[in-house]
Amino acid sequence: MISQRTAVVLTVGLVASSLYADESEHVIKIRVINSAEVMQVSEVGKQEGEKMKALEKGLREGIDKKQQQVRKAEADLQAKASTLSPAAADKEKNKLLAMGLELETLAKTSEAEFKDAYQRAAETLFNETRQAVMEVAKQQDLDLVFDGNTGQLMYASDNALITNDIVKAMDKNFNKTQKAPAPKPAAPKAPAVAKK
Numbered sequence: 001m002i003s004q005r006t007a008v009v010l011t012v013g014l015v016a017s018s019l020y021a022d023e024s025e026h027v028i029k030i031r032v033i034n035s036a037e038v039m040q041v042s043e044v045g046k047q048e049g050e051k052m053k054a055l056e057k058g059l060r061e062g063i064d065k066k067q068q069q070v071r072k073a074e075a076d077l078q079a080k081a082s083t084l085s086p087a088a089a090d091k092e093k094n095k096l097l098a099m100g101l102e103l104e105t106l107a108k109t110s111e112a113e114f115k116d117a118y119q120r121a122a123e124t125l126f127n128e129t130r131q132a133v134m135e136v137a138k139q140q141d142l143d144l145v146f147d148g149n150t151g152q153l154m155y156a157s158d159n160a161l162i163t164n165d166i167v168k169a170m171d172k173n174f175n176k177t178q179k180a181p182a183p184k185p186a187a188p189k190a191p192a193v194a195k196k
Contacts, residue, residue: 028160029141032148035129044128048121055117059110066103073099130154 039045077092084092137145137155145155 028143030144030146031137031140031142032146033129033133033154035147035149038129038132039125042128045125048125052114052118052121056114059114063103063107063110066099066106070096070099070103 040049073096077089077096081089133145133154136142137157142155143157143160144153146152147154
């Protein structure tokens with residue numbers, strides 16, 4: 001099944017190619033990659049995926065261990081609550097509350113650590129993918145390479161760039177508006193005469 005973004009990218013490519021079909025020097029070669037598949041199948045993608053799984057497992061085990069400690073402390077407090085003095089019960093409740101806060105803090109820091117690691121892994125994969133795209137695009141003499149999942153342009157050759165043409169068109173339009181005479185100010189209105 002082809003995604004909507006991929007369909008749009010291919011349509012744009014076909015339109016661009018057909019616009020320049022008569023001029024062999026302007027034929028634009030466009031290709032699309034499936035970045036999700038690249039990240040799952042490539043060795044670097046597999047390696048980063050395994051790192052993330054191991055990190056997630058370690059963080060989860062740390063949280064689970066702390067959760068078990070909190071549950072045990074809760075059960076211990078309930079078991080001996082009737083034998084504790086009010087002051088001792090308050091002390092134990094405060095310890096339990098502190099353990100709960102530690103668990104909450106651990107969960108938040110673990111989540112932040114995982115997000116940071118995920119971001120770094122995604123950047124690594126993106127950079128590796130972009131480097132490979134550039135290499136393959138040059139080898140195959142491609143002009144444009146898009147990521148079919150995100151629609152993001154991954155590579156553009158100098159043949160595909162029209163920046164200078166855009167600048168010329170903008171400057172031409174700018175110069176037209178600058179040469180036009182400035183509009184004349186409206187004539188002042190005569191003061192209204194009061195009726196008697």
